[in-house]
Amino acid sequence: MTRRFILGTVAHRLAILVYIIFALFPLYWLLKVSVTPNDLLYSEGVRMWPSRAGLEHYIFVLEHSDFPKFFKNSVIVSASTAFIVTILASLAGYALSRFTFRGKYWIVVLMLLTQMFPLVMLVAPIFKMLSPLGLTNSLGGLILVYVAFNVPFATFLMQSFFDGIPKDLEEAAMIDGATRFRAFRQIILPLTLPGIAATLGFVFTAAWSELLFALMLISGADASTFPVGLLSFVSKFSVDFGQMMAAGVMALIPACLFFLLIQRYLVQGLTAGAVKG
Amino acid sequence: MASIDITDIRKNYGAIPVLHGVDLTIRDGEFVVLVGPSGCGKSTLLRMIAGLEDITAGEIQIGGIRVNDLQPKDRDIAMVFQSYALYPHMTVAGNMSYSLRLRRAAKQVIAGKVASAAAILGLDTLLERRPRALSGGQRQRVAMGRAIVRAPKAFLFDEPLSNLDARLRETMRGEIKRLHQSLGATSIYVTHDQIEAMTLADRIVAMNAGLVQQVGSPLDLYDRPANLFVAGFIGSPAMNMLGGTYRAADAAFVAHDNSVVPLGRAYGCADGAAVTLGIRPEHVVVGGAGGHVTAPVDLVEPTGFGTILHLRALGTDLKAFTLERKTAQVGETTSVALPPDRLHLFDAAGSRLS
Amino acid sequence: MGVRNTVSMTAFVSSDRQRSTPVLRRLAVASEPYLYSAPAVILIVAVMLAPLALGFSYAFRDVKLLNPLSGGFIGLDHFRALIDDKTFARALKNTFFWAGASVALQFTFGLILALLLNRPFWGRGIVQALVFLPWAVPSFLSGLNWAWMFNPVIGPIPHWLFALGLTDAPDNILSDPHNAMWGPIIANVWWGIPFFAITLLAALQAIPRDLYEAASIDGANAFQRFKSITLPFLAPTIAITILLRTVWIANFADLIVVMTNGGPADRTQIVASYIFTQAFRRLDFGYASAIAVVLLVLLMAYALLIVLLRQSLLKKA
Structure with missing residues (x-):
């Protein structure tokens, strides 16, 4: 034995x-x-x-390449996306968690639907729609697209966090004299902070990793995100492996940091967006 | 303080009705307990008074003002939740003062009110703690403190003691009663525990299946239950219910096993009608002279406080409660008397007969 | 007491005002959930649903970015072209292979990992963080990284395969038409194991402990316990995860675009990467949208099949 x-x-x-x-x-x-x-x-x-x-490859990449700019662009895009998505998803997730209303079923169906169809279908039409608005080749356009793509999943994630907070708390606050929105802000949101952090982390990671839409929508180096920059670097200087890999390690750093942040919530995140990576 | 008038209140969840028209007037300063089994609609009624549930039909007035369309915050009522619903990220003082801060009361006023409420409840030393660091009984007190600081028109209690252990529940029951005696606040208290209802209430509203079964003082409900539901719900151990028929000739009850119980007086009921005879276990007289039935003892349950005897009599399992420490043995036969002035008679529909 | 009076006064006044417009108040209350969800819904409709509808119309139009005269309605021409498109036929076949092999391997290794991690041991927290780390690596970087690993110039894998006698020369598997698909699949497996492991581990930990204790007392050995407790409990999670994940991976083009761009000779082209190639490289939005419509129809058929399968299974049970 x-x-x-x-x-x-x-x-x-x-x-x-x-x-x-x-x-x-x-x-x-x-x-x-x-x-x-x-x-x-x-x-x-x-x-x-x-x-x-x-560390010579790192020094070269930092001093003689566009990567610091790509890095900055990616941080701007990912952070803005994460921030906006979390606000919108908190509101919508709260509505799904706390209210029963006629449109609820359709909102859930709409959000599930967006998780079902292949996003690559939208590459061409979105380019066509954004270009007359001057939103191609701009970080703003990319943020708009990423926010929309990530809102459904983040909504389900936030909903699961709100579901974990007893309804009694905001009812007590409402009886204490708060409007529902005030109860939401002063009682419920502070209790959801870990969930908000997790949502920020998930969305940041997703935006940081997105490749296909960035490739399609961005053409100049000025608005390139890190993935776009790295891929064009690969095709341009495909012999300089050391530098590429140094750039790759740099792309890995924020992703790993956010991974540590959201590690505890992986299960919740994966079940909320069971169809998402 | 204020009175509360409830007129023909109805509630449907979708197509399912849960309250079928409730009328109730609660006087200023009165302590009313809504009691009934779970799912009877008592909590729904309370939440409608609080403004947490829509009113399908009917009207609720608090202090003479129709509140149907008012938000909870505009109704000026306080509520103690079963879960206490303390804000986990605020201290005890923060929890108690939240409503005052929302109303932008002056700092000194808030401090004064919190201090006096804390003194009443014995929370003085805990004001800076967070709910997580409190025991169940302390949390319960904070929940009450949160209601007291506001001096609202009415206090609503939604099963506030259900999450406490039996001993603490008894202590807190006493405190709530004492608090009501000193504050004299209009209070509505929901519970499924008939002991809480009996001990706390000025008036009890017994509810079942979305309908009010009886409204009255605790002793009214105990002495003169309006129907079988109230008779069975109030009192522990529960009332004995015997099926049988009414014999008009000599005003007697005939049980299924044909044994006869004299009722002592005539009831307004046809001869031979199916009736139910009720008698509380504590009113069944065991042994002694004048017994008109002999019954074998089936089971003896000593409670320390007294003894519950299960007897095979009148075609049923008749329970008798006595304060004496009966040393009756199982299988022994004893005489049983049912005093006529302690009997309750109900018709086939379950209503009390007079 | 002074404050209390003003408080009830204001309550009185405001309630009196509100009493005059109960309809408006009711409306405000009823519209609340819609106000909370409106920003998210509007955005989704504008940036996802509208382009989806637009994409459908492109499928029947001649839309080429570089040709300003294009945009006319051409009926089913794209779909007729698709029938004869050998690359599309190959891409369809590749998609099945890509999704099937990836999911099968991810699931198998994910389940094993979940079972390994379900047993308490010293340092489990750190181990968990380490083995789940690939999930955090951005997909484009996973692709690049594996492409480099397969590259004989800087990567070790071709040399290992050669040393083991599995290949005749240390060549790049990604440029071998017969085996190129295995490159993205391996990268995908590396990247996707954590997803299955995490999901299955959560399901494993939700199984009540005392069931195993009861089974042990009843005399079940480890394998019997796995068969009669673990598997039935995991079955629903396994089914739903595999079904959804298959769809997701079938549409997951990042790794292929990064590693092989569909080559060599379209040997690794899947439908999703083919759509992207048509739109991004050839700028033929009309044709890309037509392929996308076909892909959507196929996915819907798959979803329908699953629903039917589920119903027939439920009926049996």
Whole structure:
């Protein structure tokens, strides 16, 4: 019995180790190449760590490329999107959580529908609609599109957080003399802060990762987001792997930070937007 | 303080009616308890008075003002919730003063009112704590404090003691009664616990299936229940209900096993009509002279306070409660008397016969 | 007491005013939920529903971005062209393979990971964060990263495969027409395992502990417990997750666009990436929309199939 138990435990830990290696190795490789000097990159082949490491690719990317600008654009787009979506989703999620009203069913259907059809369908029509408005090649246009794309999922997420707060609390506040909106702001929202943080994190990550619409809507370097910039970098200088990977590591940093922020809420987030990545 | 007038109030959820027309007048300063089993509509009625539920039909007036279309905040009432509904992110003082702050009362006034309410409830030392750091009984007090500071037109209580353990519930029951005696506030109290109703109420409103069954003082409901529902709901252990017929010739009740119980007087009821005879266990006389039925003892339940005997008599399981520590043995036979002045007679529809 | 009086006075006055317009007040109360949800709904309709409708109309029109004279109604011409489009036929086939293989692998490895993590052990929190990390990596970066891993110049994988004798030379799998699809699939599996693992882990942890204890007392061994408790409890989660995830992955073009752009020779083109290519590279919005309409019809058929399947299963049960 004990021998079987020990064997089982060893197998369990080994299996977990395999998963960890599989999950982390590509990221490790990214990091490794990004610190490998160019002259060693090809000569040392598949060595696990270069004989000499340096930050020269990072310095080059930061000083002689457009990446700081792309990074700034991406931060502006992702942060604005996250901020606006969270406000809209809080309001709509509250309505879905607390009211029974005739239009509720249709609002839910509408939001579910947007999660069902392939967004790539919208690439062409959205470009056509935004271009006469001067919203192509602009961060504003990108924010508008990202907000709309993320609102349904964020609404369901916020709804699940509101559902976790007893109705009694705002009823008590309303009896204490608050309007419903004041009760929402002063009693319910402060209690939903963790949920709001999670929603911000989810939406930021989603906006930070979006590629196809950014490619379609943005053409100049001035309004490029990080993914667009990195891809055009790849096609332009496809030999400079060190620099690309240094840029890649930089793109990874905000995503990882937000991952730490929302880690606790992963389950809720994934079930709220079961169809979303 | 104010009176509350409820006129033919109805409530439907979609097509499902839950209140079928309730009329009730609560006098200024009165303590009224709405009591009934869960789903009887008592909480819905309370929430309609508070403004938390729409009124399908009928009218509610508080202090002579029609409030049907008023928001809860404009009704000037306070409510104590079953869950207490304390704001978790505010301190005890913050919870108690929230309503005053919403009304933009002066700082000193708020501080004074909170301090005096805290003194009444013994919360003085807890004012800076958050609800999370309080025991159940303390939370209950804060919820009451939140209502007291406002001096509203009426207090509404929605099963405020249900989340407490039995001992604490008894203590808090006493405190609520004492508080009402000193404040004299118009109060409506919802509970499913008939002991709370009996001990607290000036008047009890017994409800069942969306209808008011009887309104009266606690002893009214105990002594003269208007129907089978009230008879069975009020009192513990519950009243014995015996099925049988009425015999007009000698004003007697004939049980299903043909044993006869003299009723002592004539009732307004046809000869041979199906009736239900009710008698409270504490009124059943066991042993002694004058017993007109003999019955074997089925089960003995000592409560310490007294003894509940289950007897096989009159074709049913007849419960008798006595303060004596009966040492009756199971299987033993004893004599049973049903004193005529303690009997309740109900017709086939369940209404009390006179 | 002074404050109290003014308080009730104001309450009295305001209630008196409100009493005069009960209809308006009722309207205000009834419209409240709509006011809360209006901004979100308006935005969704304007930025998602309207373009969707516009896209439908493009499917029947000649819309080319570079041709200012285009825009005329051409009926079913796009759809006729689609029937003869070999790339589209291949893309359709590739989509099934892409979605099927990705979901099957993600689910299998995700379930195993969830079962491993469902057992308490020292350091579980950190392990969980580490193995779920790929989910946080932006999809374009996952694609690029794996493309680099498969690149014999800087990546280790071709050399490993060669060393193991699986390939004849350390070549890039992404430029091998027969095996190129495995590149994006592996990247997708790496990226998508956490999704299944997290969802299934949540479902696992919702199974009441005492059921296992009761089963052990009844004499069930580990495998029997898994079969008679774990699986039935997980079944609904598994079914819904797989169904929804299949649709999502079928439409997920990022990795393919980044890693292979549909090549070599359209061997990795899926329908979604084909739509994007038509719109983004050829700027033929009309044709892209026609493909999109076909894709939508196929997805609806899939959804309908699932609903019917579910109903027949429910009837049986």
